[in-house]
Amino acid sequence: KAGVTQTPRYLIKTRGQQVTLSCSPISGHRSVSWYQQTPGQGLQFLFEYFSETQRNKGNFPGRFSGRQFSNSRSEMNVSTLELGDSALYLCASSAIGTSGDTQYFGPGTRLTVL
Amino acid sequence: AQSVSQHNHHVILSEAASLELGCNYSYGGTVNLFWYVQYPGQHLQLLLKYFSGDPLVKGIKGFEAEFIKSKFSFNLRKPSVQWSDTAEYFCAVLATGGFKTIFGAGTRLFVKA
Numbered sequence: 746k747a748g749v750t751q752t753p754r755y756l757i758k759t760r761g762q763q764v765t766l767s768c769s770p771i772s773g774h775r776s777v778s779w780y781q782q783t784p785g786q787g788l789q790f791l792f793e794y795f796s797e798t799q800r801n802k803g804n805f806p807g808r809f810s811g812r813q814f815s816n817s818r819s820e821m822n823v824s825t826l827e828l829g830d831s832a833l834y835l836c837a838s839s840a841i842g843t844s845g846d847t848q849y850f851g852p853g854t855r856l857t858v859l
Numbered sequence: 860a861q862s863v864s865q866h867n868h869h870v871i872l873s874e875a876a877s878l879e880l881g882c883n884y885s886y887g888g889t890v891n892l893f894w895y896v897q898y899p900g901q902h903l904q905l906l907l908k909y910f911s912g913d914p915l916v917k918g919i920k921g922f923e924a925e926f927i928k929s930k931f932s933f934n935l936r937k938p939s940v941q942w943s944d945t946a947e948y949f950c951a952v953l954a955t956g957g958f959k960t961i962f963g964a965g966t967r968l969f970v971k972a
Contacts, residue, residue, distance in 0.1 A: 748902075778960065785868070787949060788903075788962035801959040835903065842958050850895075850903040 747772065749838050749851035757857045763824040766854045768836030770817050776842025777819040779811060782833040782853070794819055795842050831858045861886040863952050865963035872940050873971045880935040880966050882950035889955040892933040894924055898946045909933065942972045
């Protein structure tokens, strides 16, 4: 079974631009979560989607948004990029996303904002 | 609000030494607890998880963790580490029935050969 894939793997943007990251979950998984990983901060929860519905959101500004499509693929968008948005963005998929369900992580998208 | 605290940011051990990584969480309800590991150049992967039942949980590669509810702790242990255990370890908590997994800041373990 193919793992979680994320595209692109690397991105360089400048301040003020916007960016869209994509995540394809493991086949059959309906829950997709997004995290921002920075050194010393660990993984910060962005949002979680299940069957095209956002079930929970982390403490990030409204510039961070996401969506999920009917095939469970998910995208996240960051508008008006700031230097502090430079990070590794991780996507994780799981079958149902709760109660002991295991999350499977993708390789991440490394975003650099100049 | 839930939070997870990992006691050590960096740990250096020699091969064959015993390992214990501390993890405490803050949440009043029932939880699912996880330890994830990120080996150099690899994806985050699950080491072990506590869902319910026996509070002593065994995972892959000889790791185990004990859930102590009264202490809100879920410490990771391994009796004898190997050089290949060099990695970053993350503790995480998910409120039972919730959809938001909270991760700790991570502990970087370096094992000297």
